[in-house]
Amino acid sequence: MTYETTNLQKNYAATLPCEDTYNLANLHKLVLTIGVPPNIYGYSYIIRSIELILNNPEYMHYITKGLYIDVAKDFHATPSRVERSIRHAINTAWTNNCNDTFVNEIFQNCIRPNKKVPSNSVFLSRLYYYITNNYQWLKDKEIS
Numbered sequence: 643m644t645y646e647t648t649n650l651q652k653n654y655a656a657t658l659p660c661e662d663t664y665n666l667a668n669l670h671k672l673v674l675t676i677g678v679p680p681n682i683y684g685y686s687y688i689i690r691s692i693e694l695i696l697n698n699p700e701y702m703h704y705i706t707k708g709l710y711i712d713v714a715k716d717f718h719a720t721p722s723r724v725e726r727s728i729r730h731a732i733n734t735a736w737t738n739n740c741n742d743t744f745v746n747e748i749f750q751n752c753i754r755p756n757k758k759v760p761s762n763s764v765f766l767s768r769l770y771y772y773i774t775n776n777y778q779w780l781k782d783k784e785i786s
Contacts (some may be wrong), residue, residue: 669693672769675744677735684731687713687724688766695770702770705763728762748772 668694670680678685690713695701701709710721717724736759739745749760749768760768 646681666693669773670785672773676748677739677745678731679734679738682716682727682731682734683719683723683726684729685719687728688731688769690716691728691766692769692773696773699770702763702767705766709766725762728765732762732765733759 669689673685673688673692674680678688691701691709694709694712701712706721710724713719713722714721749764767776
């Protein structure tokens with residue numbers, strides 16, 4: 643069975659907040675609060691990935707063969723560059739992290755003990771679940 647992102651985009655209606663119904667600025671603030679610097683490519687790739695996942699949660703099952711491909715198309719990059727840049731952004735955030743309590747609130751015990759850094763798919767899925775579980779908070783309030 644081949645995976646086609648166009649079918650995914652056509653077959654699934656947005657069941658969770660999308661860019662029309664939640665404040666996109668709060669998504670940027672959330673990623674910045676975690677510690678991802680905005681001057682690296684991975685930052686933009688993470689933002690776009692979360693937007694796509696919010697609009698279609700099925701992407702979480704097709705990170706490599708769907709999400710990275712669609713993000714790469716949006717930025718005229720390769721899927722491997724997207725994956726590597728997101729991984730670099732996560733590693734940078736964990737190295738420079740200054741907001742441990744907030745990060746622990748989002749990621750809790752899902753970080754691999756031998757690596758101390760979440761994988762790309764864990765990082766994106768935990769952000770997705772945090773946003774969807776705190777939808778009203780993200781919609782109404784500013785992230786400090």
